[in-house]
Amino acid sequence: MAHDLSADEIARYSRHLILPQVGVKGQMEISKASVLVIGAGGLGSPVLLYLAAAGVGRIGIIDDDLVELSNLQRQVIHGTPQVGLPKVASAQARIESMNPLIKVEAYHARLTAENALDIITGYDLVVDGTDNIPTRYLINDACEIVGVPWVYASIYRFEGQCTVFNFNDGPNYRDLFPTPPPADKIPSCAEGGVIGVLPGVMGTIQANEAIKIIIGKGTPLSGVLLVYDALETRFRGLKYGKDSSRSKVSELGIYDDSMLCQSESMASLPRQDNSSEKLPTDASINFEQNIHEISALMVNEKRAGGWEPFVLDVRTERESEIVSLSFTDLLIPVTQVAKNIQSIPKEKDVLIYCHHGTRSRDAGVLLQKMGFDANNIYSLSGGINDWSLKVDSTIPRY
Known part of the structure; x- marks a missing residue:
């Protein structure tokens, strides 16, 4: 049959051309x-x-x-x-x-x-x-x-x-x-x-x-x-x-x-971790708006000025084994925060961090819903990833 395949194309796609399901016709369809x-x-x-x-x-x-x-x-x-x-x-x-x-x-x-x-x-x-x-x-x-x-x-x-x-x-x-x-x-x-x-x-x-x-x-x-x-x-x-x-x-x-925020469905998840905590709900308060997002540069500046918050890492244990901030006070994976709430002090500022800043916000919302003062809760924007990019490049990124 006549076709428009060049000699180079015939050589390149020869293994396709000998397949009965592809052949010259199929390869021309692919090329178009x-x-x-x-x-x-x-x-x-x-x-x-x-x-x-x-x-x-x-x-x-x-x-x-x-x-x-x-x-x-x-x-x-x-x-x-x-x-x-x-x-x-x-x-x-x-x-x-x-x-x-x-x-x-x-x-x-x-x-x-x-x-x-x-x-x-x-x-x-x-x-x-x-x-x-x-x-x-x-x-x-x-x-x-x-x-x-x-x-x-x-x-x-x-x-x-x-x-x-x-x-x-x-x-x-x-x-x-x-x-x-x-x-x-x-x-x-x-x-x-x-x-x-x-x-x-x-x-x-x-x-x-x-x-x-x-x-x-x-x-x-x-x-x-x-x-x-x-x-x-x-x-x-x-x-x-x-x-x-x-x-x-x-x-x-x-x-x-x-x-995503208004849905209660989990249908789109490839898999659910059964240990995940569901946050308590309170329709009268938008807790997420009360979260203090604080940049890595601002945290570094405030710490240099004497700020000593309680630093909470809410990543997994496997992530903390890779790298952690040297001034971390406690590691509690975000799914376990509610069970270990007594380990987090209410009387001082709490700086929460994770990998990119999402889980730290979730943990901050949870702390507020469990009675912590919103004015004392800070989420590290961009997480430890941003700390590496903007403050301490010796910290490996993953």
């Missing part, structure tokens, strides 16, 4: 396809590498982050020389060096309600490599409006999930996760950790799903949530369907942490 990968991190790395190697003709990459040393344990598209560079620039250079026959478009930006429709329009398929829930709702709604499918994956500790949304009028993210979880119940890789190979496994599955959709072969994971347990090396599929009562999304809304 356009895929937007949102996030150039742990999941995005294998997705980008394998889609580029497969010869996807046009690949878009959007990410507003910079490469950090702590990324390299799992974000294999980047290397040590790229630390400090925009992830999109690092990823673009890597996949262009791998396959100069493809076109790469890099967006050094964060996907927002303002730019999502413009960026997604024109791509055949979207692959999600993000790590936050509001952005996933944004991706879902934008893809539903534009009319393109998207491949989802999430990772946490030793567990991964993958499915395909909005494929051939199939179910989407809001059908599987109709309600966002509370902001304080969302685990992150930075807080819970992740085994380095897990995003490689799940991202490779995402890339395979993308190629299946492009060539129209096989059965995509539409309506099936694939769950992978890396500790037990076990896969299982959970079926889900379309909610017939749900109205189709017609316009974008607000996609930030404010959409």
